[in-house]
Amino acid sequence: MRIQCVDCGEQMKDWAVRCQCGGILEIKRDLSSLDRDYLLKLFNERLYERGTLYASGVWRYRELIAPELPQDILITRGEGNTGLYSSKSAADYAGIRQLQFKAQSENPSGSFKDNGMVVAVSHGLSLGKHRFACSSTGNTSASLSLYAAWSGTSSYIFAPAEHISAAKISQTAAYGGHLVRFHGTYDDGIHFLEQYADALDLYVCNSLNPYRIEGQKSIIFELAQQLNWSMPDWIAIPGGALSNVSALGKGLEDLFTLGLINKLPRIALIQAEGASPFHRMMQSNDTSLLPDSNPFTRASAMNIGNPPSWKKARHAIQLTNGITASVTDEEIMQAKQIIDRNGIGCEPASAATLAGIKKLRAIGVIDKDEHAVCILTGHLLKDIAALDELYSHDQTSQQAVELTQEQVSIKCY
Ligand SMILES: Cc1ncc(COP(=O)(O)O)c(C=O)c1O
Numbered sequence: 001m002r003i004q005c006v007d008c009g010e011q012m013k014d015w016a017v018r019c020q021c022g023g024i025l026e027i028k029r030d031l032s033s034l035d036r037d038y039l040l041k042l043f044n045e046r047l048y049e050r051g052t053l054y055a056s057g058v059w060r061y062r063e064l065i066a067p068e069l070p071q072d073i074l075i076t077r078g079e080g081n082t083g084l085y086s087s088k089s090a091a092d093y094a095g096i097r098q099l100q101f102k103a104q105s106e107n108p109s110g111s112f113k114d115n116g117m118v119v120a121v122s123h124g125l126s127l128g129k130h131r132f133a134c135s136s137t138g139n140t141s142a143s144l145s146l147y148a149a150w151s152g153t154s155s156y157i158f159a160p161a162e163h164i165s166a167a168k169i170s171q172t173a174a175y176g177g178h179l180v181r182f183h184g185t186y187d188d189g190i191h192f193l194e195q196y197a198d199a200l201d202l203y204v205c206n207s208l209n210p211y212r213i214e215g216q217k218s219i220i221f222e223l224a225q226q227l228n229w230s231m232p233d234w235i236a237i238p239g240g241a242l243s244n245v246s247a248l249g250k251g252l253e254d255l256f257t258l259g260l261i262n263k264l265p266r267i268a269l270i271q272a273e274g275a276s277p278f279h280r281m282m283q284s285n286d287t288s289l290l291p292d293s294n295p296f297t298r299a300s301a302m303n304i305g306n307p308p309s310w311k312k313a314r315h316a317i318q319l320t321n322g323i324t325a326s327v328t329d330e331e332i333m334q335a336k337q338i339i340d341r342n343g344i345g346c347e348p349a350s351a352a353t354l355a356g357i358k359k360l361r362a363i364g365v366i367d368k369d370e371h372a373v374c375i376l377t378g379h380l381l382k383d384i385a386a387l388d389e390l391y392s393h394d395q396t397s398q399q400a401v402e403l404t405q406e407q408v409s410i411k412c413y
């Protein structure tokens, strides 16, 4: 295993947030000594573990994630193990044969971040760190503060003062995260940490930490196992900082190299129109990303103008013959209602996946006979304001009636 710079290829000797040249870091593993059949047997046996490290839907795949970390420092809250659900109404909405949702919202802190955070914090602990930090729109912070609390360490959270979900910040505070609110966006918080984390002795747990990406690969490993190692035609994922698409691509590459899957699904990376610098770059075939200094989307988890992982994301899209698209906030909120009404639910950013599949089907990129899996990244309760916006008119408390049979029957029929 080695940690090297995506830009200059320099191999890191000491842990750092970025390479000296400014590039972000990635973990390279030699998988050649791993046997496909051995892994299949191991991963299947571990499905029946209860109460041990390997009952985690992340550490189940430890050999492909972080075998170098000593077992006694690894932490777990039983992350992963999230459901995969088929939805006829969502398939009909998008106009395709089969549509499934992988509900990462079922994680301990309610978002996909836990898959990566459990590994990043474990790595920090292995280095003796006990002050963890992130810039966040609310999910990374909730996840980090949960794992910091769980491991008896401290978390320092840099969060924009405006345009993010109050519920996520309350969740972060509830786990004991020390909050620093600032005027600006996630991008400004990242910039600050890149400059000052070392001086402040903070271990950065944002997704430019390559251990976050290693951990988030488990989402695709678990999905593949749930589908009996037979991949769908498409996997749709919302894009902000671009950690998920990077991890998805890296995980797929691992599985394909090992012969655990024999087909690479195509990745559909969906951004919100108001925060879509990566989509714009891919669409216009540019060779570098032009940051958006003033991003804005109602899907606040994706309100990111300068995604650190764009080079890894581009590799993932190219590897899988994937595609990028952008959707409006209105399209996102409409798709969210379909997902909510399925009894699964999600926060707005996650619904960009379904909105994106619908759009790509409408323009003929996706065929009606194809099968797509949408990754639902965050829980319905993560954004209470969005629920109020969409559903407050449904709340019976606002339209109280006398409990007479006559009045109730008007409501019921
Ligand atoms: C719920 C949710 N969905 C999607 C995203 C975007 O994912 P990524 O930053 O990995 O592109 C985020 C934040 O990162 C998020 O919190």
Ligand SMILES: N[C@@H](CCOP(=O)(O)O)C(=O)O
Pocket (backbone or CB within 6 Å): 135, 136, 137, 138, 139, 140, 141, 186, 205, 206, 207, 208, 240, 241, 242, 243, 300, 301, 302
């Ligand atoms: N939506 C994210 C922003 C991206 O964070 P990162 O962990 O990928 O750096 C959040 O919840 O903060």
